[in-house]
Amino acid sequence: MNDLRDLYQDMIFDHYRQPRNYGCLEHANHKAEGYNPLCGDKVTLTLILKDGVIHDLKFEGTGCAISTASASLMTESLKGKTAEEALSILEEFKSLVTGATVDKDMGKLAVLAGVQAFPQRVKCATLAWHTLQAALKSSAELVTTE
Amino acid sequence: MKMGEFNMNKHGATSDASTVESEIKNHLLVQHWRKDFPILHTSLYGKPLVYFDNAATTQKPSIVIEAENHYYRHINANVHRGIHTLSQQATEAFEATRSKLRQFINARYEHEIIFVRGTTEAINLVAQSYGRSRFKAGDEIIISAMEHHSNIVPWQILCQQTGAVLRIVPVSDAGELDINAYQDLLNPKTKLVAITHVSNTLGSINPVKTIIKHAHALHVPVLLDGAQAIAHIPVDVQDLDCDFYAFSSHKLYGPTGIGVLYGKAELLDEMPPYQGGGDMISSVSFEGTTYNKLPYKFEAGTPNIAGTVGLGAAVDYLTAIGLDAIVKHEQSLLSYATELIANIPELCIIGNARHKTGIISWVMAGVHPHDIGTFLDRQAIAVRTGHHCTMPLMERFGVPATVRASFALYNTKNEVDKLVSAIYQARELFK
Numbered sequence: 001m002n003d004l005r006d007l008y009q010d011m012i013f014d015h016y017r018q019p020r021n022y023g024c025l026e027h028a029n030h031k032a033e034g035y036n037p038l039c040g041d042k043v044t045l046t047l048i049l050k051d052g053v054i055h056d057l058k059f060e061g062t063g064c065a066i067s068t069a070s071a072s073l074m075t076e077s078l079k080g081k082t083a084e085e086a087l088s089i090l091e092e093f094k095s096l097v098t099g100a101t102v103d104k105d106m107g108k109l110a111v112l113a114g115v116q117a118f119p120q121r122v123k124c125a126t127l128a129w130h131t132l133q134a135a136l137k138s139s140a141e142l143v144t145t146e
Numbered sequence: 147m148k149m150g151e152f153n154m155n156k157h158g159a160t161s162d163a164s165t166v167e168s169e170i171k172n173h174l175l176v177q178h179w180r181k182d183f184p185i186l187h188t189s190l191y192g193k194p195l196v197y198f199d200n201a202a203t204t205q206k207p208s209i210v211i212e213a214e215n216h217y218y219r220h221i222n223a224n225v226h227r228g229i230h231t232l233s234q235q236a237t238e239a240f241e242a243t244r245s246k247l248r249q250f251i252n253a254r255y256e257h258e259i260i261f262v263r264g265t266t267e268a269i270n271l272v273a274q275s276y277g278r279s280r281f282k283a284g285d286e287i288i289i290s291a292m293e294h295h296s297n298i299v300p301w302q303i304l305c306q307q308t309g310a311v312l313r314i315v316p317v318s319d320a321g322e323l324d325i326n327a328y329q330d331l332l333n334p335k336t337k338l339v340a341i342t343h344v345s346n347t348l349g350s351i352n353p354v355k356t357i358i359k360h361a362h363a364l365h366v367p368v369l370l371d372g373a374q375a376i377a378h379i380p381v382d383v384q385d386l387d388c389d390f391y392a393f394s395s396h397k398l399y400g401p402t403g404i405g406v407l408y409g410k411a412e413l414l415d416e417m418p419p420y421q422g423g424g425d426m427i428s429s430v431s432f433e434g435t436t437y438n439k440l441p442y443k444f445e446a447g448t449p450n451i452a453g454t455v456g457l458g459a460a461v462d463y464l465t466a467i468g469l470d471a472i473v474k475h476e477q478s479l480l481s482y483a484t485e486l487i488a489n490i491p492e493l494c495i496i497g498n499a500r501h502k503t504g505i506i507s508w509v510m511a512g513v514h515p516h517d518i519g520t521f522l523d524r525q526a527i528a529v530r531t532g533h534h535c536t537m538p539l540m541e542r543f544g545v546p547a548t549v550r551a552s553f554a555l556y557n558t559k560n561e562v563d564k565l566v567s568a569i570y571q572a573r574e575l576f577k
Contacts, residue, residue: 066517
């Protein structure tokens with residue numbers, strides 16, 4: 001059970017039950033949808049990108065505790081960052097959840113490190129991030145985890 | 147064996163003596179069966195494995211594992227063409243399975259049993275061989291809203307190729323086919339009905355004899371997807387009078403990579419080959435090639451011989467136990483589990499058909515199936531979470547995914563108790 005507690009830490013539950021930045025940005029200039037066909041997690045990201053800076057971002061969707069908490073923590077950590085910084089954090093995050101070495105201090109995102117022990121859940125953790133990648137490029141296609 | 151290990155009714159009162167005796171007998175029988183399955187004695191995370199993902203694949207008894215092993219150790223050779231002894235022995239072992247399967251599903255002839263890779267390939271074969279050669283633009287194919295993708299996509303591809311259209315039989319809130327709607331869909335343009343015998347997500351047993359009767363009144367052939375039915379209810383293809391029946395070995399306690407398409411000989415005779423190659427020919431020249439007779443016309447290339455031998459052993463195993471005993475046990479597990487699971491607060495069972503096999507799908511308010519699945523996994527309980535390859539059905543019920551527990555002959559009430567207890571714990575953790 002300790003094992004599970006590594007994955008489902010208190011902060012994960014907090015962000016799952018009370019996700020931050022949940023909703024739809026009315027004046028968004030970038031948008032993307034993501035979908036994990038394995039479990040039915042869906043996320044829609046809306047963001048305002050101006051002069052290369054993410055001024056605001058929100059997410060909506062149905063998903064498991066991991067995908068919801070990850071999306072919530074992501075929106076918190078990326079507000080005010082440049083698109084470049086966001087993409088760099090994204091790469092670090094992927095390393096974090098797959099057990100590869102991480103150089104940066106990940107701040108609150110470190111709480112998702114527990115996902116490494118649950119390879120079947122990596123796609124839950126990375127769904128919002130891959131969706132973000134698409135939103136920054138503003139590609140119109142639906143992002144999936146497959 | 148402790149007293150708690152068999153079922154006293156929930157309020158503590160004992161059932162009468164004959165019920166208790168029957169419970170004990172059943173318990174001993176299932177324990178006896180469990181000894182035949184090596185993997186059931188595995189532990190995960192320090193706990194004994196509780197395997198409730200039988201709709202995805204079943205575990206194998208030693209006799210099946212050893213049959214494949216024995217084949218490779220003693221009689222491995224290519225089948226049908228060789229003149230040497232090993233080849234003869236391999237051919238006999240291979241063809242023996244065909245004969246066993248003919249008996250198992252009560253087909254008229256052995257040559258109505260075609261070996262394929264699995265249910266999916268069987269359906270693709272019918273779509274491409276039967277359908278492609280006959281269907282035209284405007285022809286209609288009836289399937290249902292509860293079909294597995296394997297019984298949807300091959301028909302969609304066929305429709306793209308020929309201009310035929312799909313018509314969908316709706317599913318009720320209880321998870322049953324709307325037979326009145328089905329009858330309305332049947333019309334002179336209908337060229338085929340393809341329906342699942344048992345739903346892999348809902349567990350519903352469909353009234354296939356009725357479905358076939360209505361179709362045949364309009365001279366429309368019927369294909370049944372038997373993947374979930376074959377190991378859990380008796381299948382008699384002559385009694386059903388289905389035109390095609392498809393199933394997989396690995397859901398029948400046999401190896402992966404082998405399955406069966408049953409087809410009425412008259413239909414199969416008229417159908418062009420599915421794949422070309424060795425074995426399915428009679429003679430080959432660059433001026434022209436002639437095809438082999440049934441069943442070989444549809445069995446191109448070297449088959450999964452070891453898998454077929456293993457499947458034969460699985461059929462022997464089930465025949466020795468008797469499907470009736472298995473059905474009785476699984477139905478008793480289904481009732482027991484359904485009652486307990488239905489009582490869990492905020493949990494909703496998806497699929498409450500009057501006639502079901504041992505499959506229970508559910509969703510729980512505020513707790514995502516994936517989270518429940520991971521939690522159960524760490525208690526060594528294997529269930530499936532997701533859309534179960536039935537995305538249209540998920541949409542119909544308005545859920546992104548369900549948790550699914552599916553039973554087999556070796557599952558026990560004690561295991562059900564563990565599952566239920568774990569669901570309550572998961573609920574506490576996640577709510």
